[in-house]
Amino acid sequence: MSAYDDDFAAWAAEQAQMLRNGQLAQLDTGHIAEELESLARRERRALATCMSGLLAQLLAGQYQPERQTAVWHATIRAERREIRQLLEESPSLTENLSAPRWRDMVWSSAFAEVVEETGLDGLPATCPWSLVEEVLAEEWLPS
Structure with missing residues (x-):
């Protein structure tokens, strides 16, 4: 069996195979739990990064109206779309x-x-x- 610290990819593949085969007693449960928690943190960070980017665009556009170009609008739409996808894939992130x-x-x-x-x-x-009623609303822009 591959060691978690020596070859993560091999370890992960072996853990997945043991799980599929019902070899529960042989699973490296401590490291599996750490990896699952790490995945949840990454999802929260991805949401925070997208939301921060969207807020920065909206804030800069509000205080510098000359920034409100077609590219600015496209960036806002793209950030909102990314956030919607993250929330659809992991609804618990809405909290x-x-x-x-x-x-x-x-x-x-x-x-x-x-x-x-x-x-x-x-x-x-x-x-x-409001993040939900304004920032994430499809057509809303600050005035």
Whole structure:
């Protein structure tokens, strides 16, 4: 049997085969649990990254209307589409949208990106929009 630390790909393939064969007693349950938790974290990070990117686009566009080009609109549509797909594939991620700590973390990342990219100041310290009713709404844009 391959060791988890020596050849991850071989270990994963062997674990999957043992699981399919019903060889439950031989499974490396500790490492399997770690990997499953890691997968869940990656999904949450992917959602946060997409949401932060979308918020940054919306924020920059609101404070610099000249950015509102066809490319800007296409980027917003693409981010929304990606977020919708993530939420459809993993509906439990929707809980993050209403979690204040998660929302603050995502806004902080978007805020920092916009400040770094544009040098703008006077931006709102907290997200002024509803993530579900506004930010993710197909045609909504900040005014």
